Amino acid sequence: MIAFIADYEFSWGFQARIAGLSKTSPSFHYPPPTTFLGALAETVAKDLAIPESKGRNLMAKISDNLLAIGFRPLNCIPIKYSDINRILSIRISGEAGLCPNPQDLKKSFDSPARGKTILCSTDGEAPKIRWFLVFKDNSFDLDGKRVKIDESNFWK
Numbered sequence: 182m183i184a185f186i187a188d189y190e191f192s193w194g195f196q197a198r199i200a201g202l203s204k205t206s207p208s209f210h211y212p213p214p215t216t217f218l219g220a221l222a223e224t225v226a227k228d229l230a231i232p233e234s235k236g237r238n239l240m241a242k243i244s245d246n247l248l249a250i251g252f253r254p255l256n257c258i259p260i261k262y263s264d265i266n267r268i269l270s271i272r273i274s275g276e277a278g279l280c281p282n283p284q285d286l287k288k289s290f291d292s293p294a295r296g297k298t299i300l301c302s303t304d305g306e307a308p309k310i311r312w313f314l315v316f317k318d319n320s321f322d323l324d325g326k327r328v329k330i331d332e333s334n335f336w337k
Contacts, residue, residue: 182248183319187335188255189217190307191300208296210259214250217312218243224334229326242323243330249315257300257308 222239225231231239300308320329 182315182317183330184313184315185330185332185335186311186313188309188311190309191257208261208298210261210298211252211254211310214252215240217250217252217314218247221314221330221334225328225330228334229328231323231326235324239323239328242321242328246316246318246321246330247314248317250312252310252312254300255309255311256304256306257302257310259298260301261296261298263296 218240222236222243225243226233226236226239300310302308316330319331320327322328
């Protein structure tokens with residue numbers, strides 16, 4: 182068994198929504214653990230020249246080896262908000278004419294509000310979250326390659 186603790190800075194926050202909900206779903210208060218595991222998998226893949234097409238397999242293997250994962254915000258609090266983030270353009274489309282239609286703007290375009298979260302620093306420094314991970318072993322096999330996870334994977 183091996184454990185790691187890593188502090189990560191966020192430049193502003195993040196955007197992650199629950200899959201399967203409508204496109205106007207709210208974002209999470211904190212990034213889901215898969216965000217961190219994906220970043221870890223990316224550094225492992227770069228070190229071992231694992232192609233992007235094998236990324237899903239790598240994530241699954243890392244998850245199989247994972248016993249526990251957790252986080253603690255060190256100097257930030259989340260603030261959730263929604264905004265309209267569609268770029269609208271006027272075009273002529275077939276028989277329909279102008280789109281958006283000046284006579285019926287409400288039905289002319291889809292511009293839903295999207296949930297986002299900003300991590301606000303409590304001390305004036307960049308927002309930081311401390312992650313801890315516990316693995317069964319520090320290495321595993323992936324398509325005939327021995328993949329080793331060590332502290333160098335957290336400093337990329």
